[in-house]
Amino acid sequence: xxxxxxxxxxxxxxxxxxxxxxxxxxxxxxxxxxxxxxxxxxxxxxxxxxxxxxxxxxxxxxxxxxxxxxxxxxxxxxxxxxxxxxxxxxxxxxxxxxxxxxxxxxxxxxxxxxxxxxxxxxxxxxxxxxxxxxxxxxxxxxxxxxxxxxxxxxxxxxxxxxxxxxxxxxxxxxxxxxxxxxxxxxxxxxxxxxxxxxxxxxxxxxxxxxxxxxxxxxxxxxxxxxxxxxxxxxxxxxxxxxxxxxxxxxxxxxxxxxxxxxxxxxxxxxxxxxxxxxxxxxxxxxxxxxxxxxxxxxxxxxxxxxxxxxxxxxxxxxxxxxxxxxxxxxxxxxxxxxxxxxxxxxxxxxxxxxxxxxxxxxxxxxxxxxxxxxxxxxxxxxxxxxxxxxxxxxxxxxxxxxxxxxxxxxxxxxxxxxxxxxxxxxxxxxxxxxxxxxxxxxxxxxxxxxxxxx
Amino acid sequence: xxxxxxxxxxxxxxxxxxxxxxxxxxxxxxxxxxxxxxxxxxxxxxxxxxxxxxxxxxxxxxxxxxxxxxxxxxxxxxxxxxxxxxxxxxxxxxxxxxxxxxxxxxxxxxxxxxxxxxxxxxxxxxxxxxxxxxxxxxxxxxxxxxxxxxxxxxxxxxxxxxxxxxxxxxxxxxxxxxxxxxxxxxxxxxxxxxxxxxxxxxxxxxxxxxxxxxxxxxxxxxxxxxxxxxxxxxxxxxxxxxxxxxxxxxxxxxxxxxxxxxxxxxxxxxxxxxxxxxxxxxxxxxxxxxxxxxxxxxxxxxxxxxxxxxxxxxxxxxxxxxxxxxxxxxxxxxxxxxxxxxxxxxxxxxxxxxxxxxxxxxxxxxxxxxxxxxxxxxxxxxxxxxxxxxxxxxxxxxxxxxxxxxxxxxxxxxxxxxxxxxxxxxxxxxxxxxxxxxxxxxxxxxxxxxxxxx
Numbered sequence: 073x074x075x076x077x078x079x080x081x082x083x084x085x086x087x088x089x090x091x092x093x094x095x096x097x098x099x100x101x102x103x104x105x106x107x108x109x110x111x112x113x114x115x116x117x118x119x120x121x122x123x124x125x126x127x128x129x130x131x132x133x134x135x136x137x138x139x140x141x142x143x144x145x146x147x148x149x150x151x152x153x154x155x156x157x158x159x160x161x162x163x164x165x166x167x168x169x170x171x172x173x174x175x176x177x178x179x180x181x182x183x184x185x186x187x188x189x190x191x192x193x194x195x196x197x198x199x200x201x202x203x204x205x206x207x208x209x210x211x212x213x214x215x216x217x218x219x220x221x222x223x224x225x226x227x228x229x230x231x232x233x234x235x236x237x238x239x240x241x242x243x244x245x246x247x248x249x250x251x252x253x254x255x256x257x258x259x260x261x262x263x264x265x266x267x268x269x270x271x272x273x274x275x276x277x278x279x280x281x282x283x284x285x286x287x288x289x290x291x292x293x294x295x296x297x298x299x300x301x302x303x304x305x306x307x308x309x310x311x312x313x314x315x316x317x318x319x320x321x322x323x324x325x326x327x328x329x330x331x332x333x334x335x336x337x338x339x340x341x342x343x344x345x346x347x348x349x350x351x352x353x354x355x356x357x358x359x360x361x362x363x364x365x366x367x368x369x370x371x372x373x374x375x376x377x378x379x380x381x382x383x384x385x386x387x388x389x390x391x392x393x394x395x396x397x398x399x400x401x402x403x404x405x406x407x408x409x410x411x412x413x414x415x416x417x418x419x420x421x422x423x424x425x426x427x428x429x430x431x432x433x434x435x436x437x438x439x440x441x442x443x444x445x446x447x448x449x450x451x452x453x454x455x456x457x458x459x460x461x462x463x464x465x466x467x468x469x470x471x472x473x474x475x476x477x478x479x480x481x482x483x484x485x486x487x488x489x490x491x492x493x494x495x496x497x498x499x500x501x502x503x504x505x506x507x508x509x510x511x512x513x514x515x516x517x518x519x520x521x522x523x524x525x526x
Numbered sequence: 527x528x529x530x531x532x533x534x535x536x537x538x539x540x541x542x543x544x545x546x547x548x549x550x551x552x553x554x555x556x557x558x559x560x561x562x563x564x565x566x567x568x569x570x571x572x573x574x575x576x577x578x579x580x581x582x583x584x585x586x587x588x589x590x591x592x593x594x595x596x597x598x599x600x601x602x603x604x605x606x607x608x609x610x611x612x613x614x615x616x617x618x619x620x621x622x623x624x625x626x627x628x629x630x631x632x633x634x635x636x637x638x639x640x641x642x643x644x645x646x647x648x649x650x651x652x653x654x655x656x657x658x659x660x661x662x663x664x665x666x667x668x669x670x671x672x673x674x675x676x677x678x679x680x681x682x683x684x685x686x687x688x689x690x691x692x693x694x695x696x697x698x699x700x701x702x703x704x705x706x707x708x709x710x711x712x713x714x715x716x717x718x719x720x721x722x723x724x725x726x727x728x729x730x731x732x733x734x735x736x737x738x739x740x741x742x743x744x745x746x747x748x749x750x751x752x753x754x755x756x757x758x759x760x761x762x763x764x765x766x767x768x769x770x771x772x773x774x775x776x777x778x779x780x781x782x783x784x785x786x787x788x789x790x791x792x793x794x795x796x797x798x799x800x801x802x803x804x805x806x807x808x809x810x811x812x813x814x815x816x817x818x819x820x821x822x823x824x825x826x827x828x829x830x831x832x833x834x835x836x837x838x839x840x841x842x843x844x845x846x847x848x849x850x851x852x853x854x855x856x857x858x859x860x861x862x863x864x865x866x867x868x869x870x871x872x873x874x875x876x877x878x879x880x881x882x883x884x885x886x887x888x889x890x891x892x893x894x895x896x897x898x899x900x901x902x903x904x905x906x907x908x909x910x911x912x913x914x915x916x917x918x919x920x921x922x923x924x925x926x927x928x929x930x931x932x933x934x935x936x937x938x939x940x941x942x943x944x945x946x947x948x949x950x951x952x953x954x955x956x957x958x959x960x961x962x963x964x965x966x967x968x969x970x971x972x973x974x975x976x977x978x979x980x
Contacts, residue, residue: 179885273837281803287722287924290826290854291818292798294808297827297849298762304755344746349735354748354879364745372744373751379829380850385726385887387852387924388828395751396834398841400744425808434840470741470841510780 073522075209077495080201080514087201087514088184088507090120094159094193095177095186101137101160101227110223111160114138117221120200125207126219134231137223141242142205145216150525151246151446152216156478157196158225158252161188162499169501183504191498194505195491195513196221202517214525218245229474236481247447247524248478251513253490256337256464259508261455261516264465264488265448266366267475269401269438271410272374274301275418276394278427283379284389294425296393297378304395306421307371311357314399316417322404325358326367329443333465334362366467370400396433402468407435439468439476441485447524451487454519459513491517497518527976534655534968541655541968542638542961544574548613548647549631549640555591555614555681564677567613567915568592571675575655579661580673588685591677595696598657599670604979605700605900606670610932612679612706615642623955636961643959645952649705649945650675650699653966656971668979672699683928684814690935701978702932705967707944710791710918713962715909715970718819718942719902720921721929723855723892725864726828729754729872730848732881737833738843748879749860750847751832758849760875761825765811768825768853770871776858780813780821783897787919788816820921824854831918850887861889893930894921895939901978905941908973912966944968 099113100106112129117140122129126142137160145152164174172178177186184194199219206213220243222232227348231312242295256262277296280289309315342360345353353437355364364370370501380386399410411432422428441448445467470500475486491513497503534541553567554560568585571594576583580596591614599606618628618641626632631640638648653673660667674697676686690697710716731750734743763769795815799807809818818824832847834840865886870949876882895902897919906917922942929940945967952955 074964157637270741270841272841274839277802283801285924286824286826286852287724287854289802289819289924290923291809291822291824292807292815293802293804294806295826297830298638298758298825301755301758301827301830305759308752348738348743348747350733350747350879351881352748352877352879353746354877355745361746365743368745370740370745371752372740372749372843373755373839373847374740374831374844375833375835376751376755376847377831377835379827381829381835385728385850385852386828387724387726390828393827393830395755396839398740398744398839400741421804423808425804425806427805453951465633468741470739 076205076518077515079205079209079486084511086408088179091194091197092177092511094197095184095188096175096327098175099160099223100163100222100252102163109499113191114140114223117159121219124200124204125201134235139223139235140219140221142219143217145208146212147214147216147525150215151519152218153195153247153249153524154218154220154243154245154484155199156220156247156480157199157250158192159196160226160487161193162191162226162503164184166501172501176369179507182508183506185502187503189503189505190492190496191503192225194510196281198251198491199249199512200519202484202514202521205514206518206521212279212418214521217521218243225474230299232474233477236477240481243482243486244440245433245482248482248484248486249489250475250486251489251491253468253488254492254494255465255490255509258493259459259461261459261461261463262466262490263448263451263455263463264466264468264490266403266440267438267472268469269399269405269407270434270436271401271407271414272396272398272433272469273411274394274396274431274433275303276392276429277303277422278392278429279425280389280391280492283391286387287388289389293389294423295389296380296426297390299426300378300393300395300421300422303418303422304373305396311329312355314369316413318413319369319410323369323405324403325365330367334360337362337464343481366468369401369402369405373397401438403438405438411435412511436471436473437480439486441487445485447485447487450523450526451489451520453523454491455516457519458515489520501523530659530972531969533663538965542633545638545651545964546631548651549642550629553614553677554617555678556617559686562671562869563592564614567678568594571613575673578654578658580657588689593677593689594611594673594675595827596673596756597671598661598667600666600787601668601670604669606672606698606704607975607978608672608674608697608699608936608938609653610702611675612646612677613650613675614677615647616645616680620955625956632930633961635796635901637958638957638961639958641957643957644946644950645957646679646706648959648964649967652705652945653703654917656968656975659968660975662970668975671975672697684926686840686933688751690931694935697936699936699938701938702938702940703943703974704929705941705945707922707942708918708948709963710943710944712947713913713915715913715915715917715951716920716944717905717917718908718920718922718944719897720857720894721921721926723859723894724852724888724890724925725855725861725863725868726850726852726887726889727865727868728848728850728887729757729887730846730883731757732846732883733879734843734845740841741844743843746747747843748877749843749905750880751844753877754832754849757842757876758827758851766809768823770867770868773823773864776860776896777823777979778857780789780817784821785817790815791918799913820922821856823856825851825857825961827851837867855892857894859892861891868944890925890927891930893932893933893940895941898937901939901941904977905943905974905978909943909975912969943974
C-alpha cells in the first residue's frame with residue numbers, strides 16, 4: 073500500500089496531464105456533429121482502462137453512443153465493485169461566457185477548468201487512476217472490479233436501462249461505486265446513502281363547456297380555477313403534512329442516528345433562506361430543513377394554468393384549469409401506489425360541479441442504502457482516511473433514476489462517493505474541479521477497495 | 527294617439543325599408559378603412575332624425591367617430607328623455623359563415639338579417655321612428671326628447687365619457703332610455719333595472735428568488751403556487767360567501783318584491799346546467815340562480831399561472847405564481863373600497879414565507895334604478911301595453927360601464943328597454959332582429975313617452 077500511495081504522489085502530474093487529454097475531447101452526446109468525438113472519447117477511456125491493467129476491455133455498441141466496459145476479476149472470494157460513470161458531457165453554450173475555451177483545460181487556483189472537469193470525466197478518471205496505481209504496484213486489486221462508463225448520461229441514458237436488464241450476470245456485483253454528486257462542503261468527505269423518488273401528476277378540472285363571461289355567468293356555476301385552488305389547499309394541512317390517505321404509510325422514519333448525523337452538518341437555515349431571498353423557510357412541522365429535504369416526502373405544484381394569463385384583465389369564467397403536482401417520495405413509498413392514492417383522494421374531494429381528469433405523468437422509486445451496510449461503512453472509512461477528516465452522511469432531495477435502476481437490476485447497494493462541489497458550475501460555463509478533490513478522490517477509491525475487501 | 531298608431535301600422539313597410547338602408551352602411555368603427563362609412567352612417571342618422579321632425583340636429587366631431595345629437599324641447603313642464611344608442615357595428619369576420627352578405631339585409635322567417643340588425647341599429651331606429659310617428663300626427667311629443675347616437679360603442683366609447691362630462695347641461699334629462707340589451711325570453715316585455723359592477727385584481731406571490739429544482743429544494747421553502755391556492759381557497763367559505771371583511775357591508779339586500787319577481791320568471795336550473803354541460807350548479811347558499819347572477823356579488827378567478835405550463839412534466843419549484851381575480855359588485859359596493867379591503871385581507875392571510883404584490887387592474891360601479899322610480903314604472907306600463915303582456919323586471923350580471931357613466935354624469939335613471947334576444951347572434955355571423963320586436967319596440971317607445979309624461 074505504501075508503494076501505491078507513493079506511486080499516486082509521484083504520478084500526480086502525469087495523471088493531471090492525462091485528465092487534460094480526456095477533457096480535450098468534445099464528447100457532447102446531444103449534438104450530432106460530435107458523434108465522432110464521443111466515439112473517440114470511448115476509445116480514450118478504453119485505452120486508459122487497458123493501460124491501467126484492466127482486463128476484457130470492451131467498447132460496446134448501443135443504438136446510440138457506446139458503453140465502455142472493463143473488468144479485473146482476480147480477487148478470489150472477494151467482493152466485486154462496479155464503477156459507473158459517464159464520459160459524455162453537456163453542451164457548452166453560451167460559449168462567450170467561458171473565461172477559457174471549454175475544451176482547452178487549464179489549471180488555475182488549484183482547479184482544472186474545462187467542460188466535463190467535474191461532470192463526469194474528472195470524477196470517473198479518479199477510479200481509473202486508483203486501479204492503475206494498485207495494479208502497477210501490487211499487481212492485483214483488493215477486490216474484483218468492473219467498470220461501466222457510458223456515453224449517454226447527459227441525454228438521459230436511453231440505452232443503459234435495457235443493457236442492465238440483459239446483462240445482469242455480466243454486471244453482477246456487491247456494490248456500485250458512483251462519483252457523480254457533490255461533497256457536502258469543500259474538503260468534507262461525504263457519502264450519500266439515499267435519494268428521493270418521484271410521483272408526478274396532472275389534474276385538470278373542467279367546469280362549463282366553454283369560457284363564459286364572468287358577468288353574465290359569475291356566481292351561478294363552479295369556477296374551475298377557484299375549485300382547483302381549494303383542491304390543492306386541501307392536499308396539505310396547516311403543519312405541512314400531506315393529507316392524502318396512506319401517504320405516509322410506508323415512509324421509513326428517520327433513525328436517531330440519521331437525525332444526529334444531519335444535526336452535526338454545518339448548515340444554517342438563516343444562510344439558506346438568505347441565499348434564496350425568502351423571509352422565512354417553510355416545511356413539514358417537526359423536521360429540520362435537511363430532514364425535510366432529504367428524508368421527508370413533499371407535495372409541490374410544479375405548474376398551474378387556467379383562464380386568461382396574459383397582461384391586463386379579461387373577465388372570463390374559464391372552462392378549465394390544470395395543475396401539475398409532484399410528490400418527492402422517500403423509502404419505501406412506491407410511485408404507483410402513491411399515484412393511485414392521490415387519484416382516489418383528489419377525485420373524492422372535487423365537487424360534483426366540476427369534472428376531474430387525473431393523469432400520472434411519471435414516477436421513480438426512492439432508494440436508500442442502510443448506513444450499516446458494508447459498502448457504506450467501507451466507503452466512509454475510506455473517505456475519512458483520504459481526507460483526514462470524519463466522513464459525513466447525506467441523502468439527496470432529488471432523484472437520480474439510473475442509481476435506482478442499478479440498485480434494482482443488480483440488487484446491489486449504490487455508494488455515492490461524490491467529489492465535486494455544488495459551486496463547480498456543472499452544466500454551465502466555466503465548469504471546474506478541484507485538483508485536491510481529484511487527488512483525494514484517487515485515494516478514496518484505493519482505500520474503498522481495500523476497506524471493502526475486509 | 528289613435529292616428530299615431532295607425533301611422534306606425536301604415537308605414538311599417540317603409541320603416542323596414544329605411545332600416546335596411548341603415549343596415550346597408552358598413553359602419554365598422556374599429557376598421558380604419560371604414561372611417562368614411564362610419565361618417566356616412568352618422569349623416570344617415572342625422573337625416574332620419576331631421577325627417578322625423580327633431581330639432582337642432584347636429585353631427586358632433588370627436589377625436590374619433592362623430593356623435594349625432596338632436597332634440598325636441600317643446601313639451602313645457604314635462605320631463606325630458608335622453609335616448610342613447612350607437613350607429614357603429616362590429617366587424618363581420620368570419621365572412622364565410624354568413625348565410626347572406628352582412629351588409630345586404632334580407633327578411634326571412636320574420637326577422638331581418640344583417641350586421642347591426644339587433645346591435646344596435648335596429649334597436650335605436652325604433653325610437654327615431656316612434657318620434658316620427660308622434661310628430662307627424664300630433665305635431666308634438668308628450669315629453670321633451672334628446673337623442674345621442676354615438677359611433678364608437680363597439681370600440682369602448684373612448685370619447686363619450688369626456689363628452690358627457692363637458693355637456694352635462696346640454697344632455698340634462700330625467701331618464702336615459704337605452705335599447706341595447708335583451709328581452710328575458712321571446713315576446714316577454716322586459717325592463718332591466720340593475721347592473722353589476724366590477725373590481726378586478728391581480729395577486730402575485732413570490733417565493734424563492736429563482737425557479738428551483740423541486741428535488742433539491744422541495745419541502746424546505748414555500749411553494750408560491752401551493753400558497754396562492756391556499757390563499758384563493760380562503761377567499762370563500764363553504765357556503766360560497768366571500769370572506770373578505772366588510773365585503774357585504776354595503777350590499778343592498780334583495781327585496782321581497784324583487785325575489786318574487788325573479789321567481790315568476792321562467793327559468794330552469796336544470797336546463798341552464800344542461801346547456802353549460804355541468805352536472806351541478808354552484809353558488810352562494812340561500813339564493814336562487816337568478817339572484818346569484820343579478821343581485822349578489824361574486825369572486826371569480828379569471829386566470830392563474832405559475833411554473834411549468836407546457837405539455838409534460840418539469841420538476842420545478844417556481845419562483846412565483848399569479849392570479850387574476852375579479853369580483854362582480856352589486857349596489858352599493860364601491861370598487862375602490864372593495865379593492866382596498868381585498869388588498870388588506872389577502873396581505874393579512876399570505877404567509878411570511880412569500881412576498882405578495884396586489885394590483886387593482888380596473889373597476890366599475892354597479893348600478894340600480896329603484897323599481898318604484900317613475901321612469902321604471904312608466905317603462906313597464908309602456909312595454910306591457912305594446913306587447914300585451916305583463917312586463918318582467920330583470921337585472922344583469924355583467925357591467926355596462928357607459929350606463930353607469932350616464933347615470934352618474936347626468937344624475938338620471940337609466941331605463942334599459944332591451945328588445946333583442948340572446949340568440950340574435952350579435953357580434954357573430956348571421957346577426958338578426960325580430961320584425962315583431964321592431965314593431966313592438968316602436969310602440970313601446972311611443973307609450974313610454976306618453977306614460978312618462980303623466
